[in-house]
Amino acid sequence: MFSGSIPALATPFRDGAVDEAAFRRLVDWQIENGSSALVPCGTTGEASTLDNDEHHRVIGLCAEQAAGRVKIIAGCGSNDTQTALWHIKESTAAGADAVLIVAPYYNRPSQEGLLAHFSYLAERSVLPIVLYNVPGRTVTDISPDTVIELRRRFPEKIVAIKDASGDLARVTAHRLGAGADFCQLSGDDPLALAGYALGQVGCISVTANVAPRLCANFHAAAAAGDFDRARELHDRLFPLHRALFSDASPSPVKYALARLHDWLTDEVRLPIAPCSQPARQAVDAALTSVGLT
Known part of the structure; x- marks a missing residue:
């Protein structure tokens, strides 16, 4: 259902508020530069610091501005099942094409709890669900057995996974257990090249915020099996990753975007602090190395 370079969009702020005009420009710029789908209100979009009205507004803006040119995968996860369902309903009304549901964080459910959580949402969602496993942030890990069981129970609804576990062996486990038509997306830009060899078909990406054309070209080469070209682009992008x-x-992402576009700021919301000076220097060097500045 999804493939290629899919940015987890940053949410622009200006003077503490969502900068709607800048966000619309960001959506257009991403589509014009080859991004194959868009994810509003993910981790990079600072969804955890958006209030609910802002959260739903950003998803609506993204769908409205994209206007069917690419698919919209709305970030709808929560550590509360009912809140996640509310986000799903609002995203459906806003015109999203699918929803991204992260494993519940902080409350650390068991695998039985994860099965119940995702099953409850799958039974009630009109939209297809992309599972999001990022145990480094949530502590909770969606095991391959749980992914496979969810796919078995809801083959028309549990359609994909964004895997940011860092465990590439899971790509094979998911493919063999959930089927080759189960869409697997990397959640780690540096591992996307290896993921293609194992069966992933794209990446929900941080780096694509900053270098959408290069990331799109990388994914096109990898999907075509041109691994010499894909490796060349991977190596070029690696310092930026x-x-x-x-x-x-996303403080380094926002700093990089502000360096590239005068219509974006580097504002973040607490508890994320502005990008540190050493990180700014690293981003500056990477932007030059990649050829963006």
Whole structure:
């Protein structure tokens, strides 16, 4: 259902508020530069610091501005099942094409709890669901067995996973257990090249915020099996992959975007602090190395 370079969009702020005009320009710029789908209100979009009205407004803006040119995968996860369902309903009304549901964080449910949580949402969602496993942030890990069981129970609804576990062996486990038509997306830009060899078909990306055309070209080469070209682009992008996590995300992303576009600021919301000076230096060097400045 999804493939290629899919940015987890940053949410622009100006003077403490969502900068709607800048966000619309960001959506257009991403589509014009080859991004194959868009994810509003993910981790990079600072969804955890948006209030609910802002959250739903950003998803609506994204769908409205994209106007069917690419698919919209709305971030709808929560550590409360009813809140996640509310986000799903609002995203459906706003025109999203699918929803991204992160494993519930903080309350650390068991695998049985994860099965019940995602099953409850799958039974009530009109939209297809992309599971999001990022145990480094949530503590909770959606095991391959749980992914496979969810896919078995809801083959028309549980359609994909964004895997940011860092465990590439899971790509094979998911493919063999959930089927080759189960859409697997990397959640780690530096691992996307290896993921293609194992069966992933794209990446929900941080780096694509900053270098959408290069990321789109990388994914096109990898999907075509041109691994010499894909490796060349991977190596070119690698310093940027690393620099964008040289401080708490998404502060380096927002600093990089502000360096590239005068219509964007580097504003973040607490508890994320502005990008540190060492991280700024790392981003500056990476932007030059990649050829963006």
